Amino acid sequence: MPGAMHGPMLSPAAPRRAGSLSPPGQSTSLPGWRVSHWFNTPAPFELGHLQGRVVLLHAFQMLCPACVAHGLPQALRVHEAFQGEAVAVIGLHTVFEHHEAMGPKALQAFIHEYCLPFPIGIDQAGGAGPLPLTMAQWGLRGTPSVVLFDRKGRARLHRFGVVDDLVLGAAIGQLLAEGALFALGEPRDHDGIGTARPACDDQGCVSK
Amino acid sequence: MPGAMHGPMLSPAAPRRAGSLSPPGQSTSLPGWRVSHWFNTPAPFELGHLQGRVVLLHAFQMLCPACVAHGLPQALRVHEAFQGEAVAVIGLHTVFEHHEAMGPKALQAFIHEYCLPFPIGIDQAGGAGPLPLTMAQWGLRGTPSVVLFDRKGRARLHRFGVVDDLVLGAAIGQLLAEGALFALGEPRDHDGIGTARPACDDQGCVSK
Amino acid sequence: MPGAMHGPMLSPAAPRRAGSLSPPGQSTSLPGWRVSHWFNTPAPFELGHLQGRVVLLHAFQMLCPACVAHGLPQALRVHEAFQGEAVAVIGLHTVFEHHEAMGPKALQAFIHEYCLPFPIGIDQAGGAGPLPLTMAQWGLRGTPSVVLFDRKGRARLHRFGVVDDLVLGAAIGQLLAEGALFALGEPRDHDGIGTARPACDDQGCVSK
């Protein structure tokens, strides 16, 4: 019954099981997210702005019990535990049901009351069917879902449902380690700004 | 920070501390609740219908983190633990902020997703100011709040914030015990229907 | 698996299911406990010393996972929540296995490390078989077990395993309420010392 209060939500989309971290060479190539509105950031966010950082994207719905009880608190823990390191946490509000109850005003109140500090985008409503665009294109099964991108912007982990902190931490650690080695071996950019100090941080992007 | 996600909400109303169970003779006389719409019950609910039962009223807002994390799960536990006994659980949606995000449609989706099984009423919007009518008249400080009525419909406990299960259980136990003794000593009604089988149960009221 | 770490322990004694609070007239008549050594109290404790108070006896073993994870923390919560009221918490160390690992010295270290503040007695070793005397005479199934005595010293609730806080709280509340009414209606003793100020408290008994 407390279980009943915390169940994840399944989308009408086809199921798609996610395994452990895929090797860099076999990473899923995902198109960029499609966001109609951003909160907690002065300018739109693109994955490309975050290169050099590991990105945890948490797809949620504000009326999804497992998101509120497990997914969002975990996203917040990641945000706080790795703030000083090169991990960025992004929320994506992927509404696929009860659309009238989870509009932008409602989400704004929700973000305010739950004190969510990281950037949160609204997945753009799809033309046909209940699924928003990013959710449909990425084949997300429902909420909560976690997508982990490596420092080069490649999707390396897809998970639907509640993920264990140890397992998620290990995946983040592996991607951070790759980045560290990558950092030693390859030139990253030509203008002298390294990945340790990206042009975008959790608060937004600085135009150069 | 997980704390930040679960804080109770304070209303703009004047503070009003609540102590332990008040003696029957000094119980607070509260006017009946004012409800504009009910969920999970076919007919409007009045406290008078519940005489003979102990009533736990849980005042909440669907976007109140402490209500979702603590208050509503506790109300659900009470509902399940004392279902066979003479305890009725009622929810009261006392919206005093973010009104546009917590309307009837949004609440309906929330009740559906969180599988809340007990009757829930919407506290009637007040004419002036953000506080709904019952909340204002009862002097509730914010959400979550618990009001416990004894078998005679007298308010005996008022609590704002998170209440310990042991303490709430003991208050319920005391009121149940009073009822048992009351049951032995006093005639309760003139038509032979005792409190063990009330005219109203959690699913609604039977007209006689 | 966390479950595996917290399982209660079954004694070799015959099973004996416990229900809800029994009516005062049908309470179990239990012989007094048999204790070979007391901790946290300057003088031996008898149930008779506690008349006028509700007594929660928590039977445990220091190497019983469910006692450490659930039973003892609950006993501590009861001790703290009802300290000002007429509830006494007593621990009873009912060792029925691994006797060599749970002797008096080990228990003393355990009580010290876990900061247990209430009186704890060692159930006296039995002559034959692994069960200690009180455990055998009372027919306890294993640890953790809870026995609740009313203000007149009658055992009113027996529970083996993990008990919900709401349910335990309600049982305590019912027994407290009985006492309150009993207090109003009956003379309790002939020397003018009422039950509100018993001769024994959690720290020991005062000889008069």
Place this chain on the structure above:
Amino acid sequence: MPGAMHGPMLSPAAPRRAGSLSPPGQSTSLPGWRVSHWFNTPAPFELGHLQGRVVLLHAFQMLCPACVAHGLPQALRVHEAFQGEAVAVIGLHTVFEHHEAMGPKALQAFIHEYCLPFPIGIDQAGGAGPLPLTMAQWGLRGTPSVVLFDRKGRARLHRFGVVDDLVLGAAIGQLLAEGALFALGEPRDHDGIGTARPACDDQGCVSK
């Protein structure tokens, strides 16, 4: 108060703060552990047997509340989450107080009751003073403590007290990633047995 029940234990040894993962080149060189008796393994365990695997060593005392409530359940979660991967979990019973209550027989009963499945060694009693040998030589501050060794047997993380699952997971993930790259780039041993299939697993070492 639940806090009081779960506090870690400080050893009389000098404090020694631990930071995040140290770089491979600056890892602490620790002498091997000194174990007087092993449980859950048919043969003595040496760090050298585990080369190629990441090793989590959990130093605990069976009567340390924070070990029982946090450290050991976490060690168990690591054991289960990374069982298929190259992570070995080892327990080290570092008794520095209440020696008479935490002898080998008592520990054996504890391991049995808590169903601990991984190899556990008893840190050898020191000649002088209360600290056992390994604890003294490694400068552990108290229990619970975690020491993380990389695939080459170098100590890379030292932590006293409760460690967050995300943070521990990330450290494990980083060490696993190092190993993977190391595996690709360097010859590991001269007898053709790779690290993916070590001569020792959680159940013991096979003599060749």
